[in-house]
Amino acid sequence: MLRWGMVIDLDKCFACQSCTAACRMENNTPVAGKDQADMGRAILWNEVLPFVEGEYPNVHTTILPRPCMHCDEPSCVKVCPVQATFMNEEGTVLVNYDRCIGCRMCTVACPYAVRYFNWYAPEWPDALKEHLNPDPEVAPRPKGVVEKCTFCVQRLRKAREEAEAEGRTFNATDYTPACVETCTGRARYFGDLNDPNSLVSKLSHSPRAFRMFEELGTHPKVYYLKQG
Amino acid sequence: MENSQSQTQKSKLSRRDFLKIGAATVVAGAGVSVVQSAKKPVVTQSGSLEEAIIKTTCALCPSGCGLDVRVVNGKAVKVEGNPLHPLNQGVCCLKGQTALEVLYSPERIKHPRIQTGARGSGDWKEISWDEALDLVVDKLAELREDGKSHSVALMHGELRGQMRQVVNRFMRAYGSPNVISRESLGEGTARLAMWLSQGVNTIPVYDINNANYVLTFGGNLLESSRNLIGYLSATAFMRRGRPQRGKLVAVHPRLSLTGIKADEWVPIRPGTYGALALGMASVIINSKLYDEDFVRDFTYGFEDFEDAESNSHQGFKSLVLESYTLDRVSAITGVPTDVIARVAGEFATNRPAVAVLPTEPGELSSGNALHTALAVHALNALVGSIDAQGGVILQRFPELTEWPAYALDSDARKGEKQERLDGAGTQFPLAISAYQNVPERILKGKPYPIEALFLLNDNPVYDVPNGGQSVEALMKVPFVVSFASTLDESAAHADLILPASTFMEVWGDDYLEGTGYPGISLRRPVVEPVHDTRAPGDVLLDLAQRLGGSVGKAFPWNSYKELIEDRLSTLDWEKLEANGNWSELVYFNAEPGSPAWNDVVGRDRLNAPKDGRFDFFSRELFATLAPDSDLSCLPHFEIPTTLTDSTADSIEYPFLLVTQPLITQSQQWQGIVPTLQESYGLQGNVKWDSWVEVSQKAAEALHLEDGERVWVESPINRVQATVRVYAGIWPNAVYLPPGQGHHTFVRWGRKSKENSIVGANPNMLTKFDSEPLTGLAVAGPARVRIYPV
Missing domain, CATH: 3.40.228.10 (Dimethylsulfoxide Reductase, domain 2)
Known part of the structure; x- marks a missing residue:
C-alpha cells in the first residue's frame, strides 16, 4: 500500500512563497480580501511562516512552509463528530465537504493550525472566475465547511487515469502536488514513504530530518530537513 | 455563461465524488473524464473538457521564465514552469503562479478610451482602435510636418526581446531622440559600472x-x-x-x-x-x-x-x-x-x-x-x-536575422540631432538615460517644449512623483498617450489609453538573460484576447503603416508576429515552438x-x-x-549629504528610509493581484497593507508599539503605515516596502469597497534628483520622522 509523504529541505527553501500561490491557483482557495485577512481568515493551505528570534544585530529567523502534516494519528479526525474528516487508505487526510457541519472542532484540535473555515461563501469578481481550476475535486467549497491541503488529490486521480489510458502501471513518481512541482529552490520532495527506496523515504531517515511537534504523537507524514 | 453552468455542475459532482475518491482508490468524475496530464503539451478532446498545455514566456519580472499554461475550454486555469526552459527548468515563482489573476483581472482596461473631461477627471469615453489610432497618427503627422518631430517623447519600463529595437527604430525613423528608459532608477548603475571598468556595456x-x-x-x-x-x-x-x-x-x-x-x-x-x-x-x-x-x-x-x-x-x-x-x-x-x-x-x-x-x-x-x-x-x-x-x-546574445536597413528622411535626421529631453549626453555626459529628470525638464520647457508623450509599461507618477511634479509635467504636455493595461496613476492623466494586452494574449519573445549563454524564449498567445486590447508592438507597427513615408518603410511587417518570425528565422523555429525556447546551453568562459x-x-x-x-x-x-x-x-567613497548627521534635517528627521522590493510584487501589476496581496509581507505578517519596520531601539525611544498606525514623514510628504518592530533593521533606519499605495481601484474586501487605496507609496517621501555626469537617480535614503496618527 502506498503512503504519501513530503519532505521539505529548509536549507533550500528561500521563502519565495511560490508554494502558497501554486496551492491557491490549483485548489481554488478564495481570496479573503483585506478585512477578512486582517481577522486572520485568509485561506492559504500552504502558508510560509517566519519566526524571528534574537535582538539586533544577532537575529535568527526560521522560515517554515506549512502544509497539512497528514498525520498518521490525526487529531482532527479523532475530534470530528460526524466523520467528515478522515484518513484514506493511502494515509492522506481529507474532508468530505458534504458531511462537514462546520463545528470547527478540528480547527481547534489541529496542533498545526492548517485547517481553514469558510466564514463566507467564496467570492470572486466575475472576470476572475475564469481561471478557476475545473477539476471536480476542487470546486469552490461552500460557506460553513472546513477545508485543508489534500496533497492535490485531483492530481493523483489524473495521474492514475493517465497511466491507465496509456496502459501502464501507475508509479508513485507519476504524481506531484502543485507546491512540489513549482518549488523554486527544489526544496520539496514527495512520494511513497512505504517504499524504502523512494527519495522521500531515504530523506525522512536523514540525520537532518525532523517533524513538527513530534512529541505530540501525531506522527506527521511531512518531514523537514534542518538548515545548515 | 457556459462556463458558470459547467462550474455548478462540477461542484455538484465534486462533493459526491470526493468521498468516493477519498474512500476508494480511483474514481473518474462521472461524465467528466480528464485523461490529459498537465505535463503533456498536446491537445485532446475528451468528454466535455478540451484541454491543452501551451508554452509561453512570462513577463511579470525581467527574468522571462518559460511557462506551461493549462488551458481548459479556452480558459487558462493553471500555470506551471516549463521543464524544458533553461532559466526556470520547470519551477515557477509566485508571480508566475498568479499570472492568471493578471490575465483575468477585473482592473484591466477593456477598450481604447479617450479622456473627454479635464485630464485626471476620470471622464472617459470608449472608442474604437481605428478612431484611437487616427487620433495618434493625426497628431504625429502634424508635429512632423511642423518640424517638431523631436518634441515627441516615449518613456518606457522593461522592454522585452525585439521590442527594445522596435521602439528605438520607430522613434528614430519618426525623428525623435527621446526614447527614455527607466534604467537610470535601477540597473543603469550596474551597466555603467561594467562599462567604465570592464569596458562592456551590459548588465552583469x-x-x-x-x-x-x-x-x-x-x-x-x-x-x-x-x-x-x-x-x-x-x-x-x-x-x-x-x-x-x-x-x-x-x-x-x-x-x-x-x-x-x-x-x-x-x-x-x-x-x-x-x-x-x-x-x-x-x-x-x-x-x-x-x-x-x-x-x-x-x-x-x-x-x-x-x-x-x-x-x-x-x-x-x-x-x-x-x-x-x-x-x-x-x-x-x-x-x-x-x-x-x-x-x-x-x-x-x-x-x-x-x-x-x-x-x-x-x-x-x-x-x-x-x-x-x-x-x-x-x-x-x-x-x-x-x-x-x-x-x-556576460550575457551573450544569439545571432538573429539582420534588421532590414531603413533610410532616414530629412525630418528624421534633423530630429535625431536634437538634444535629448532627459539631458543624457548633454547635461549628463555619461548617461544612457536620466528618467527621473524628465518631469523637471518638461516643466522648464528644456531643451524644448514637449508636444506629445507616450508611456509604455511605465508609470512616472507613481515611480518618481517628486511631490506632484510628475503630474504637473504630464498635465503640461498637450498630448499624452498611455499603453497601460490598467488605470494606473499616469494613465489617469493621459488623453488617450491604448490598452496593452497581457503577455498571455500576444506573440513576442524574450532574450534568455541571466544564464550567460545565448538564447531566445518565445511568447505566444495562450488564450484569445480577453478584452479589446492589442500588443504595443502591433500598435507601433500599425502606427508606422498609417504614418507611411519613411516611417512606414522602416517597418515592412504586417504584424508583430511576422516581425518575430522574421527576426528569429535564423533559429530552429520548430524547436522554438516545441520547447518554448531556443538556446545554446553552454557558456564558454x-x-x-x-x-x-x-x-x-x-x-x-x-x-x-x-x-x-x-x-x-x-x-x-x-x-x-x-x-x-x-x-x-578611481573607485572611491564620498559620504552623501543625506547621511551626515549634523545637518538641520538630520535632527528634525532622524531616520533614514530604506526601501527594498519584495518577491510578492510585480512591476506594472502592483497592488491588483489579490493572491500577491494576500501573501504580501512575510516578515511583518502583513497582508493588503504597508508596514513600516522600526528597530527595537527606535520603538522604545518613540514609545511605539507593534501594530500602531503612524505617519512616516519626510520633508516633502507623509504617508501612513502600521508599525512593525523588527529586530532585523539598522537602528537608525526604517523600512517601507515599495509597491503599495496605488490609486488603482482595488475591488477587494467585503466591507470596505469604498476604501480603495491599499498601503502607502514610499516614493512619495523621496526627492528624486540626478547624479551629475551619470544621470543616475539620487533618491535618498530619504530622511523621515515617525509619529503616531
Missing part, C-alpha cells in the same frame, strides 16, 4: 552555480533580482547540490528574505556599501590575498603609474591602502572591523568568489551610485572573477588573454584602449572628463 550576470562565496552589496538577490529564479535555484544548488557548500553573505541595512536565508547578514549604515567594498579591497591587498597574476597582466591602474605624457597618477592600491583603513571604514559603515576583515579574507580565499551588484531601484542611489558600483565590481577583478567560472559572466577575452573586457570602450585590461583606473572616465584629480577615475 553572476555565475552563482559555480561560486563558492557570494557577497551581495544591497539589493535583494533572492527576492527581486533580474534573474530571480536562476539565482534562487543556483543558491540552492550552491548549498546542497555539490560536495562543497558555498557561502552567501548579504550586506544590507535590513534583513530581507535574502538576508534571512543567507549564511550571514552584515547590517550596514544605509548608503555606505562603497566604503565597505573599498575597506575589504584594502584588507585583501594589504594581506596579499588578491590574484596577483591576474591583476598584473589583465588590469590597469592597480599600481601608481605614469601615462604617455609622463604625468604620474595614483593607482587603486595606494588609494585604498591610504584612505580605506579598517578603522575609518568601520566608522563610516558601522560594520565592526573584525567583520570587515573576516568577510574580506573569506571572500579572497574561498574562490571562486563573486561580489554582486544590485539592480533594484533605490538600492545604490545615495548620490554615490557610480563609484559604489565601481568599488564593488573592483572586488571581482581583485580575485580574478572576471568571466571566470563562479564569477561575473574566456581565457584571459585569449582572442575571446577581448569580447569580455574592453569590447565597448569608446575613448579608452581595447587592450583586454580591466580598469581599476577608468581610462574611459579619464578620456571623457579630463579631470583635475585622479580620484574621479
Whole structure:
C-alpha cells in the first residue's frame, strides 16, 4: 500500500512563497480580501511562516512552509463528530465537504493550525472566475465547511487515469502536488514513504530530518530537513 | 455563461465524488473524464473538457521564465514552469503562479478610451482602435510636418526581446531622440559600472552555480533580482547540490528574505556599501590575498603609474591602502572591523568568489551610485572573477536575422540631432538615460517644449512623483498617450489609453538573460484576447503603416508576429515552438588573454584602449572628463549629504528610509493581484497593507508599539503605515516596502469597497534628483520622522 509523504529541505527553501500561490491557483482557495485577512481568515493551505528570534544585530529567523502534516494519528479526525474528516487508505487526510457541519472542532484540535473555515461563501469578481481550476475535486467549497491541503488529490486521480489510458502501471513518481512541482529552490520532495527506496523515504531517515511537534504523537507524514 | 453552468455542475459532482475518491482508490468524475496530464503539451478532446498545455514566456519580472499554461475550454486555469526552459527548468515563482489573476483581472482596461473631461477627471469615453489610432497618427503627422518631430517623447519600463529595437527604430525613423528608459532608477548603475571598468556595456550576470562565496552589496538577490529564479535555484544548488557548500553573505541595512536565508547578514549604515567594498579591497591587498597574476597582466591602474605624457597618477592600491583603513571604514559603515576583515579574507580565499551588484531601484542611489558600483565590481577583478567560472559572466546574445536597413528622411535626421529631453549626453555626459529628470525638464520647457508623450509599461507618477511634479509635467504636455493595461496613476492623466494586452494574449519573445549563454524564449498567445486590447508592438507597427513615408518603410511587417518570425528565422523555429525556447546551453568562459577575452573586457570602450585590461583606473572616465584629480577615475567613497548627521534635517528627521522590493510584487501589476496581496509581507505578517519596520531601539525611544498606525514623514510628504518592530533593521533606519499605495481601484474586501487605496507609496517621501555626469537617480535614503496618527 502506498503512503504519501513530503519532505521539505529548509536549507533550500528561500521563502519565495511560490508554494502558497501554486496551492491557491490549483485548489481554488478564495481570496479573503483585506478585512477578512486582517481577522486572520485568509485561506492559504500552504502558508510560509517566519519566526524571528534574537535582538539586533544577532537575529535568527526560521522560515517554515506549512502544509497539512497528514498525520498518521490525526487529531482532527479523532475530534470530528460526524466523520467528515478522515484518513484514506493511502494515509492522506481529507474532508468530505458534504458531511462537514462546520463545528470547527478540528480547527481547534489541529496542533498545526492548517485547517481553514469558510466564514463566507467564496467570492470572486466575475472576470476572475475564469481561471478557476475545473477539476471536480476542487470546486469552490461552500460557506460553513472546513477545508485543508489534500496533497492535490485531483492530481493523483489524473495521474492514475493517465497511466491507465496509456496502459501502464501507475508509479508513485507519476504524481506531484502543485507546491512540489513549482518549488523554486527544489526544496520539496514527495512520494511513497512505504517504499524504502523512494527519495522521500531515504530523506525522512536523514540525520537532518525532523517533524513538527513530534512529541505530540501525531506522527506527521511531512518531514523537514534542518538548515545548515 | 457556459462556463458558470459547467462550474455548478462540477461542484455538484465534486462533493459526491470526493468521498468516493477519498474512500476508494480511483474514481473518474462521472461524465467528466480528464485523461490529459498537465505535463503533456498536446491537445485532446475528451468528454466535455478540451484541454491543452501551451508554452509561453512570462513577463511579470525581467527574468522571462518559460511557462506551461493549462488551458481548459479556452480558459487558462493553471500555470506551471516549463521543464524544458533553461532559466526556470520547470519551477515557477509566485508571480508566475498568479499570472492568471493578471490575465483575468477585473482592473484591466477593456477598450481604447479617450479622456473627454479635464485630464485626471476620470471622464472617459470608449472608442474604437481605428478612431484611437487616427487620433495618434493625426497628431504625429502634424508635429512632423511642423518640424517638431523631436518634441515627441516615449518613456518606457522593461522592454522585452525585439521590442527594445522596435521602439528605438520607430522613434528614430519618426525623428525623435527621446526614447527614455527607466534604467537610470535601477540597473543603469550596474551597466555603467561594467562599462567604465570592464569596458562592456551590459548588465552583469553572476555565475552563482559555480561560486563558492557570494557577497551581495544591497539589493535583494533572492527576492527581486533580474534573474530571480536562476539565482534562487543556483543558491540552492550552491548549498546542497555539490560536495562543497558555498557561502552567501548579504550586506544590507535590513534583513530581507535574502538576508534571512543567507549564511550571514552584515547590517550596514544605509548608503555606505562603497566604503565597505573599498575597506575589504584594502584588507585583501594589504594581506596579499588578491590574484596577483591576474591583476598584473589583465588590469590597469592597480599600481601608481605614469601615462604617455609622463604625468604620474595614483593607482587603486595606494588609494585604498591610504584612505580605506579598517578603522575609518568601520566608522563610516558601522560594520565592526573584525567583520570587515573576516568577510574580506573569506571572500579572497574561498574562490571562486563573486561580489554582486544590485539592480533594484533605490538600492545604490545615495548620490554615490557610480563609484559604489565601481568599488564593488573592483572586488571581482581583485580575485580574478572576471568571466571566470563562479564569477561575473556576460550575457551573450544569439545571432538573429539582420534588421532590414531603413533610410532616414530629412525630418528624421534633423530630429535625431536634437538634444535629448532627459539631458543624457548633454547635461549628463555619461548617461544612457536620466528618467527621473524628465518631469523637471518638461516643466522648464528644456531643451524644448514637449508636444506629445507616450508611456509604455511605465508609470512616472507613481515611480518618481517628486511631490506632484510628475503630474504637473504630464498635465503640461498637450498630448499624452498611455499603453497601460490598467488605470494606473499616469494613465489617469493621459488623453488617450491604448490598452496593452497581457503577455498571455500576444506573440513576442524574450532574450534568455541571466544564464550567460545565448538564447531566445518565445511568447505566444495562450488564450484569445480577453478584452479589446492589442500588443504595443502591433500598435507601433500599425502606427508606422498609417504614418507611411519613411516611417512606414522602416517597418515592412504586417504584424508583430511576422516581425518575430522574421527576426528569429535564423533559429530552429520548430524547436522554438516545441520547447518554448531556443538556446545554446553552454557558456564558454574566456581565457584571459585569449582572442575571446577581448569580447569580455574592453569590447565597448569608446575613448579608452581595447587592450583586454580591466580598469581599476577608468581610462574611459579619464578620456571623457579630463579631470583635475585622479580620484574621479578611481573607485572611491564620498559620504552623501543625506547621511551626515549634523545637518538641520538630520535632527528634525532622524531616520533614514530604506526601501527594498519584495518577491510578492510585480512591476506594472502592483497592488491588483489579490493572491500577491494576500501573501504580501512575510516578515511583518502583513497582508493588503504597508508596514513600516522600526528597530527595537527606535520603538522604545518613540514609545511605539507593534501594530500602531503612524505617519512616516519626510520633508516633502507623509504617508501612513502600521508599525512593525523588527529586530532585523539598522537602528537608525526604517523600512517601507515599495509597491503599495496605488490609486488603482482595488475591488477587494467585503466591507470596505469604498476604501480603495491599499498601503502607502514610499516614493512619495523621496526627492528624486540626478547624479551629475551619470544621470543616475539620487533618491535618498530619504530622511523621515515617525509619529503616531
